[in-house]
Amino acid sequence: ASAIINFTTYLILFILIVSVLWGDSVKLVKKFKSWLVPVSAIVGFLAIIAFNLIYQNILLSVGINIVDNANENIVTSIVKQYPLISLIVFGIIGPICEEVTYRVGLYSFFKRINVYLAFVITVVVFAFIHFDYQTTNLTNEFLNMPYYLFAAFVFTFIYERFGFAASVSAHVTNNLISVLSTIIVMSVQ
Numbered sequence: 246a247s248a249i250i251n252f253t254t255y256l257i258l259f260i261l262i263v264s265v266l267w268g269d270s271v272k273l274v275k276k277f278k279s280w281l282v283p284v285s286a287i288v289g290f291l292a293i294i295a296f297n298l299i300y301q302n303i304l305l306s307v308g309i310n311i312v313d314n315a316n317e318n319i320v321t322s323i324v325k326q327y328p329l330i331s332l333i334v335f336g337i338i339g340p341i342c343e344e345v346t347y348r349v350g351l352y353s354f355f356k357r358i359n360v361y362l363a364f365v366i367t368v369v370v371f372a373f374i375h376f377d378y379q380t381t382n383l384t385n386e387f388l389n390m391p392y393y394l395f396a397a398f399v400f401t402f403i404y405e406r407f408g409f410a411a412s413v414s415a416h417v418t419n420n421l422i423s424v425l426s427t428i429i430v431m432s433v434q
Contacts, residue, residue: 251320277327277410278408283414286418311385368397
């Protein structure tokens, strides 16, 4: 049921986004030709990985061992059942939809009021969208929150500094590597 809901939601949103942006597609694709796009994708991904390692080590040093939150557990279980579709949906389509929603929509809207307000709202909303409010382990959800807050900050910073193509590339890179890692770990177990 989770797989059907996730896949359907992202596909419908993706179709709507493509249909709205179709007239600007040539202009949009040209922005991906800049050398800053792959560089920001790699640097953004490495920054997120570095933060995650540092944060995890800090928690471990004080005796806190967190596990994946409910969002990650659901995605992992879906990837195990449908690896190829998950690679496409969670690795490519999902990040595109999220970048249009959070950076192009939410961030750009609030930036008209104040850039700092736009940053805070976008980062917090992105993080809490990945939060499970119905879990019995709220402590674990809150301990996982810095991962999402930092990733959202990185994607928003890249969007503000280098544009949509760069933030999409960074988000897709992050998610593709995450899904591929899950598939690889699964295949060796």
